[in-house]
Amino acid sequence: MLYALSPVQIIEVKNLFKKFGSFTANDDLTFDVKQGEIFGFLGANGAGKTTAIKILCGLSKPTSGEVKVAGFDVYTQTENIKKNIGYMSQKFSLYEDLTVTENIRFYAGIYGISRKEIKERTNILVEKLHLESVKDTLIKSLPLGWKQKLAFSVAIFHEPKIVFLDEPTSGVDPITRRQFWEMIYEAANNDMTVFVTTHYLDEAEYCNRVSIMVDGRIDALDSPKNLKEKYNAENMNEVFLKLARK
Amino acid sequence: MMLPIIFVMPLIQLLILVQAATFEMKHIRMHLIDLDRSSTSRELISKFQGSPFYEITNFSFSEKEGEEDLKKSNADIIFQIPKNFEKDLKTNKKAKVQLVINAINSAAAGVINAYTISIISDYNRQIIYEWNNAPLNFQASSINVNYSYWFNPELNYTNFMVPGILVLLVTLIGALLSGMNIVREKEIGTIEQINVTPIKKYQFIIGKLLPFWFIALFELGFGLTIGKLLFNIPIVGSLWLLFGFAAVYLIVVLSIGLLISTINNTQQQSMFVTFFFMIVFILLSGLFTPVESMPDWAQKVDIINPVAYFIKVMRMILLKGSGFYDIRKEFISISIYALVILSFAVWRYRKTA
Numbered sequence: 050m051l052y053a054l055s056p057v058q059i060i061e062v063k064n065l066f067k068k069f070g071s072f073t074a075n076d077d078l079t080f081d082v083k084q085g086e087i088f089g090f091l092g093a094n095g096a097g098k099t100t101a102i103k104i105l106c107g108l109s110k111p112t113s114g115e116v117k118v119a120g121f122d123v124y125t126q127t128e129n130i131k132k133n134i135g136y137m138s139q140k141f142s143l144y145e146d147l148t149v150t151e152n153i154r155f156y157a158g159i160y161g162i163s164r165k166e167i168k169e170r171t172n173i174l175v176e177k178l179h180l181e182s183v184k185d186t187l188i189k190s191l192p193l194g195w196k197q198k199l200a201f202s203v204a205i206f207h208e209p210k211i212v213f214l215d216e217p218t219s220g221v222d223p224i225t226r227r228q229f230w231e232m233i234y235e236a237a238n239n240d241m242t243v244f245v246t247t248h249y250l251d252e253a254e255y256c257n258r259v260s261i262m263v264d265g266r267i268d269a270l271d272s273p274k275n276l277k278e279k280y281n282a283e284n285m286n287e288v289f290l291k292l293a294r295k
Numbered sequence: 296m297m298l299p300i301i302f303v304m305p306l307i308q309l310l311i312l313v314q315a316a317t318f319e320m321k322h323i324r325m326h327l328i329d330l331d332r333s334s335t336s337r338e339l340i341s342k343f344q345g346s347p348f349y350e351i352t353n354f355s356f357s358e359k360e361g362e363e364d365l366k367k368s369n370a371d372i373i374f375q376i377p378k379n380f381e382k383d384l385k386t387n388k389k390a391k392v393q394l395v396i397n398a399i400n401s402a403a404a405g406v407i408n409a410y411t412i413s414i415i416s417d418y419n420r421q422i423i424y425e426w427n428n429a430p431l432n433f434q435a436s437s438i439n440v441n442y443s444y445w446f447n448p449e450l451n452y453t454n455f456m457v458p459g460i461l462v463l464l465v466t467l468i469g470a471l472l473s474g475m476n477i478v479r480e481k482e483i484g485t486i487e488q489i490n491v492t493p494i495k496k497y498q499f500i501i502g503k504l505l506p507f508w509f510i511a512l513f514e515l516g517f518g519l520t521i522g523k524l525l526f527n528i529p530i531v532g533s534l535w536l537l538f539g540f541a542a543v544y545l546i547v548v549l550s551i552g553l554l555i556s557t558i559n560n561t562q563q564q565s566m567f568v569t570f571f572f573m574i575v576f577i578l579l580s581g582l583f584t585p586v587e588s589m590p591d592w593a594q595k596v597d598i599i600n601p602v603a604y605f606i607k608v609m610r611m612i613l614l615k616g617s618g619f620y621d622i623r624k625e626f627i628s629i630s631i632y633a634l635v636i637l638s639f640a641v642w643r644y645r646k647t648a
Contacts, residue, residue: 104493108647127646128493136491138504159492 057084059211059242060105065114067100074100076265078114082244084210087237091247091289096262098246099139101214106136106242117211132160135204135212139219141196143203145189149180152188153203160207162249174202188198198232203237212236214245218252230255253285261292268292301472305464305514309521312460313453321347323407326361326370327354333381335422339392342414343374343439365397372396372407372562384422457528457607459582461518465541466548466602467573469511474550474569476503477644478559490646500641511545512538531616540608540626546633547601576602604629 053255060082067075074097082088090096093116096155103109105118107127119133142292152172157167175184178198183191188199197217205212214233218226230252237243245256253259253273260270267293282288300438325343329336343349353364353504361373373395383390394411396643398404480486489499522528559565579586579593580602586594597603611617618628 108487108490108646131491131493134491136488138484138487142484142488144485147482155491157486159489159494181494 058082059084059119060088060114060244061117062105063115063186065101065104065107065116066112067097067104069114073265077109077284077286078267080260080267080270082138082211082242084209084242085237085240086257087233087243087255089253089259090244090262091248091250091259091285092246093248093255093293095264098262099215101262102246106119106134107131133210135209137204137212137214137217141193141200143188143196143200146187148187149175149184149191150173151200152199153206157201157206162207166267170206174206175193178202184253194221197221198229201229201232205241208239209241211242213246214243216246216248218247218249226252250285250289259285261289263293301468301514302517305468305518306560308464309460309518310525312463313456313526316403323349323410324352324370324371325349326364327351328356328361328373328375329354330356330378331376331380335381335384336376339376339415340417342418346409346410346414348629365395368397370397370545371403372411376410385426417489417598428435453526454528454614455610457522458613459580459606460581460604460608461515461522462602463513463577463582464518464536465515465545466576466605468514469507469545469548470512470552470573471566472507473503473549474555474565475551475562477556478562478565479562482562494646496644496646497641500550500553500637500644503553504546504637507549507552508542508545508553511549512541515541528613530613532612532618536622537609537612540595540605540612540622540629543626543629543633544601544605547629550633550636551601551641554636554643557640557644576600579603580606582606596623599629599632601629601632 058081060080062078063079065075065078066073076097078101090098090102100109104111104116104123107118107123107130110124118130121127121129121133123130144155147155153171153174154167157171162170174183178195180199184196188196189229191199201212201214201217204214219230221229226249233243233245233255245252247253256273258270259276260267260273261276262268269279269288271279276282276288277284280288280291282291329340329341338543340351344351353363358373358375362368363374365373371489373393375395376395377391377393380392381389392415394408396404396407461521477486480489491548519530519534523530551572553563555568556571559568575596579589579600581597582602583587586597586603586607589597607646608617608622608625611622615621
């Protein structure tokens, strides 16, 4: 894949530490994410991915280190950060007792989008996701794959600069995963930065750059192609196994 | 599922609690021991027979049998007239009778005691007049206490209890709904999605508060309607004033609930804490026992007890017809309370995971 990295660094992390008592969840992380790129944040369960993503979203504060997201500081300007990001958590967290359109209207309303615009764009979105028949159905009765696609669409409905996806495809069938990644590409083509964590290593191939976390540290950070060359591996799975065994 | 809980529950509680939570004594069961069997003793007994409150369920000539009845809970009171009752009264101008009252329920025992003594002293006064051939308006050198009960002339317990129980219902529904709410979102994870949005803290809290505020106000109207239709409670004062006070009061209750909800992490914790506060508030509120007869410290606690304010105001408006001027102190207090506790709830809500 050919692409030119934007010079604008939309996420800057320098020497980030996050400690819970004596446990260090994030151990000296330093990395940047450039505008418009799909940045893969890989690691085994418990490697500290979710902890880092929560800090970047302004949901928790670092123990030390410098972190800027969309030009704002995570210590003091979390509300400004929140205006510029979308977030999809590991656990499905739209309101299950609201319908598809009610969820869209509710979240879009929080970001201050006008009623008229919400209505128009909801219709377009519902059509695109093929949810016309269930748009007035409570979300709890939808299959997981549909829910995940909807959650992603709601997370980017307000057209944020960055969208954080925390294991968006876990538990989803391969076809839906494929469709999900098509949606991610579409967002990235619109100059949205995508920060995605996953433990499916085949998905890492779809990213512009990936970082691999082991025990709270970033052990490798480069494009999938360079990583495979460097570790002399056939695919990302091998890269990961070599790193984890180190 | 929630809807029937919100509406059927208070209806049933209102119906049951109002009937049960009363100190009114009817059918006081009396075991009678008349050892004198004179015309005077029979006349005194007839006073009890004529009273709607007493039922002479048994009589005997031995104290033992009476005690047996009391132990088996077949009688509430033993009334014993000793031998030579009439003779003593006539010669010594003095006679004794004995009352033995089952005091397991001390409040009820107090009421029985008061009723019985008042019947005996009525009769006492009557014989003073009759035996002295004095006219009935003769002022014996005894103090004549004249009772009259204002605002609730028949001492109707329903009128007294319904307003208080309504407060209870609205308070419990409001506190529990709000106390469970944010914490439930923490449990199912939806709060995280909210916390990454730029929503303002006050917007979130007010958004949480408003639906419950409407539900609780509706609930109050619903309860008042039931109270009027079923128990015919008096509504002397202005309903606007009542709902105005309720509107401010509910902000306090709901804010306390939301505050508890923001502090705790599970619905279980939240429920225990909510119940702790509600039980303390309700027991000290003056619903069952007058605030004035509580110890000093309890009266001081009532300064921060919203339930006490509302019960007082509810009774004042409904039974007495008090206007804004009469309840201004309570209104100001509850308004300050609402402002403080609401701000505190907003401040305490954390937009972090």
